[in-house]
Amino acid sequence: MNAKSAINKEIFAPHDERMLGAVQVKRRTKKKIPFLATGGQGEYLTYICLSVTNKKPAQASITKVKQFEGSTSFVRRTQWMLEQLRQVNGIDPNRDSPEFDLLFENAFDQWVASTASEKCTFFQVLHHTCQRYLTDKKPEFINCQSKIMGGNSILHSAADSVTSAVQKASQALNERGERLGRAEEKTEELKNSAQQFAETAHKVGL
Numbered sequence: 001m002n003a004k005s006a007i008n009k010e011i012f013a014p015h016d017e018r019m020l021g022a023v024q025v026k027r028r029t030k031k032k033i034p035f036l037a038t039g040g041q042g043e044y045l046t047y048i049c050l051s052v053t054n055k056k057p058a059q060a061s062i063t064k065v066k067q068f069e070g071s072t073s074f075v076r077r078t079q080w081m082l083e084q085l086r087q088v089n090g091i092d093p094n095r096d097s098p099e100f101d102l103l104f105e106n107a108f109d110q111w112v113a114s115t116a117s118e119k120c121t122f123f124q125v126l127h128h129t130c131q132r133y134l135t136d137k138k139p140e141f142i143n144c145q146s147k148i149m150g151g152n153s154i155l156h157s158a159a160d161s162v163t164s165a166v167q168k169a170s171q172a173l174n175e176r177g178e179r180l181g182r183a184e185e186k187t188e189e190l191k192n193s194a195q196q197f198a199e200t201a202h203k204v205g206l
Helices: 003-015 116-133 154-205
Strands: 017-027 044-053 060-068 075-081 085-089 099-104 108-113 140-142
Touching: 003 017, 003 044, 003 060, 017 060, 017 116, 044 116, 085 116, 099 116, 108 116
Parallel strands: 085 140
Antiparallel strands: 017 044, 017 108, 044 060, 060 075, 085 099, 099 108
16 A cells, blocks of 8 residues: 555545545755754654545645654644635746645745656646635645646546547447448348339239
8 A cells, every 4th residue: 555545544534534635745944943842753754635525515625644754654733724725836837846835824835745746746636626625715826837727637638538538439439320321221222222123023024
């Protein structure tokens, strides 16, 4: 089981939530935290997770999840409702960059994703989720590549491939229908020819 599947099973499923996406991150700027406040727990991995409740009306949220060194389990840290997200900053709209910022009502974090593609996928899911679950006060997406905003997103690509498959199937059925239609016409022509031949032969016989 990969880390994201494990996070969904451990952190979200028990609370009747499902995880829509996650990105592994590190801080771009170190927060100034008193040494004692860290609790001496050592190194850890951080994930920013997007989830939604299974109960209606569905509520989406963004959760910071950590996995400490030497542990196989995950720990839920800060959680924000999606409505609290004010701005998503992709840093550079002209290249694939792993860096991004998230601005909430009461927090601001600067992150670096493990890869640019993982960030891109997370942004696509986040943008789609905001469009789906937020009726007003949608967050601002700035400095993002056009593919993140829906130009070429995986969600649109999936929809396009489904539409394409339906169109191909429809075309195949139409072509088959045309072939069947032509076959029926040919059969009718042969039938008429046979009748004419039979009638001619009958007259000749007479």
